[in-house]
Amino acid sequence: MLLKEYRDYFKTELLPVYDEKEIDSFFYITLEAFHQMKRVDLVLKPDFELDGMQLLQWETVLHQLKEEKPIQYIFEETEFFGLPFYVNENVLIPRPETEELVEWIINSVPEIAGDRKIKILDIGTGSGCIAVSLAKNLPEAEVFAIDVSEKALxxxxxxxxxxxxxxxxxxxxILNTDILSETFDIIVSNPPYVRNLEKQEIAKNVLDFEPHLALFVEDHDPLLFYRKITQLATKNLNRNGLLFFEINQYLGKEMEDLLQEYAFENIELRKDIYENDRMTKAVRKSYS
Incomplete structure (x- = not known):
């Protein structure tokens, strides 16, 4: 079968599930992965034909996409903050909103760094996207990362x-940690924050394939991880150190109240590219 003919079939099969823009994206990601070809190459090679093995590869991807398996898991790769990342079903797929958090941290470092080497801790690192991106963009910083899942690590x-x-x-x-072994200038976390009551808002591709351990918290205590990490920060964040969180968009006010309760100052609540309350920054001015 000619590849250009298969493209039409690929689109027809996926239209009940995805919009055309997504399908085009899936097609050209697969085209590059299997044939090292880009969109222009398909135009330049209109007679490119798929052999039996190649057709089987495409059909395998098509089947997984029809099941709504994320394309990032199918090819076990994604991009975050301009860097390539390996991903599998033991870690969340990095989101664009988290890139905004990383950029905020990088831009905030001059506030506290001076001429000294700073130490950063990422709690609940998952794929390592935050920690690795910070280490690459802040070469003078020491970066540490924690996760409860050995497979994620x-x-x-x-x-x-x-x-x-x-x-x-x-x-x-982290929930069973009373104090950390070191102190830090920056602590950042994107912990589980989706309440079970919000599951109906979650897309099938996320709900069926991404790790629930990294996504969900109980409805009765949605700030469980934030409270614990904030408590640890009162002991392990240096004076004038910065605490960053990615948060549940519906709990911005509750997060501000929590940080105030633990005597954090200069609390900022910031919206993401979709205009949702998505991240906070706070300063540890003094120790209680």
Whole structure:
């Protein structure tokens, strides 16, 4: 079958599930992955034909897409903050909103760094996207990362190696940690924050394939991780240190109240590109 003919079939099969723009994106990602061809190459090679093995590869991808498996998991790769990342179903797929958080952190470093080397901790690192991106863009910083999942840490370590980023990883359950072994100038976390009551808002491709351990919290205590991390920050964040969170868009006011409760100052609530309350920054001025 000619590849250009298969493209029409590919689109027809996926139109009940996705819009045309998404389908085009899936097609050209697959085209590059299997044939190292870009959109223009398809125009230049109108008679490019798929052999039996190649057709089987395409059909396998098509089947997975019809099941709404994320394309990032199918090819086990994605891009975050201009860097390539390996992903599998043990970690969340990095989101554009989290890139905004990373940029905010990088831009805030001059506030506290001076001439000294700063230390940064990423709690609940998952794929390592935050920690690795910070290490690559802040080469003078020492970056550490924690996760409760050893399988997630395997992914994060692989991404640090792939991107030649220096990150120290710890396997640790933050909910069962009373104090950290070091102090830091910046602590950042994108912890689980989706309440079970919000599951109906979650797309099938996320709900069926991404790790629930990294997504959901109980309805009765949605700030569980934020409270614990904020408590730890009162002990392990240096004076004038910065605490950053990615947050549930519906709980911005509750997050501000929590940070105030623990005597954090200069609290900022920032919206993401979709105009949702998505991230906070706060300063630890003094110790209680």
């Amino acid at each position: 395997e992914v994060a370590r692989r991404n640090a190696r792939q991107n030649e980023a220096s990150v120290t990883f710890w396997h640790q359950d």
